[in-house]
Amino acid sequence: ETGVTQTPRHLVMGMTNKKSLKCEQHLGHNAMYWYKQSAKKPLELMFVYSLEERVENNSVPSRFSPECPNSSHLFLHLHTLQPEDSALYLCASRDRGRKVDTEAFFGQGTRLTVV
Amino acid sequence: SQQGEEDPQALSIQEGENATMNCSYKTSINNLQWYRQNSGRGLVHLILIRSNEREKHSGRLRVTLDTSKKSSSLLITASRAADTASYFCATDDSGTYKYIFGTGTRLKVLA
Numbered sequence: 001e002t003g004v005t006q007t008p009r010h011l012v013m014g015m016t017n018k019k020s021l022k023c024e025q026h027l028g029h030n031a032m033y034w035y036k037q038s039a040k041k042p043l044e045l046m047f048v049y050s051l052e053e054r055v056e057n058n059s060v061p062s063r064f065s066p067e068c069p070n071s072s073h074l075f076l077h078l079h080t081l082q083p084e085d086s087a088l089y090l091c092a093s094r095d096r097g098r099k100v101d102t103e104a105f106f107g108q109g110t111r112l113t114v115v
Numbered sequence: 116s117q118q119g120e121e122d123p124q125a126l127s128i129q130e131g132e133n134a135t136m137n138c139s140y141k142t143s144i145n146n147l148q149w150y151r152q153n154s155g156r157g158l159v160h161l162i163l164i165r166s167n168e169r170e171k172h173s174g175r176l177r178v179t180l181d182t183s184k185k186s187s188s189l190l191i192t193a194s195r196a197a198d199t200a201s202y203f204c205a206t207d208d209s210g211t212y213k214y215i216f217g218t219g220t221r222l223k224v225l226a
Binding site (some may be wrong): 001004006031033035042045048055056057058088090092094095096103104105106107108109111 | 148149155156157158159160188203205211212214215216217218219223
């Protein structure tokens, strides 16, 4: 148990569906991250939120829409996805800026399949 | 862009042997961190080494850092089947909020 919880763990959706991934942390961290991990590919950073403000958007298609309503919750809204968007989506949180050295805590991920 | 590149991409060893993985990075860093990922799950932090440190130990793990070569290595001694996983290095992209992971090494320890 890392203190970062992702739901759902598995999701199958059609290309015309709209769904949301949820990430929750109660570690008091001030930065939250979304990563995409495709089969046999490195982790791709998608978005970074610091103190509820989006500070990084790594050229992610607009069919992925992040939302950070408060420092404990992060969402990834999905709509009109493509089959190549099928992947493991990982959320992470860490303390950035208040301490010199910080480690990231990861959720267990959401395995997304787009059909 | 990927900050870290790791080699080898895959490594298969016998139980009891040592496993060494290498990571190279591109920008200046304050620290470098190593993570482990079991298949299809989240990453777990293993060890952090600061830029002014050259070597660090934690149990069966030994990490080295060479800032002049922008590289780090992770050594797992006396490996066990339970060490089978993917291992990643991670660094902060200097001047940004990006936290970048390397390409990873898939380690398989045969019993």
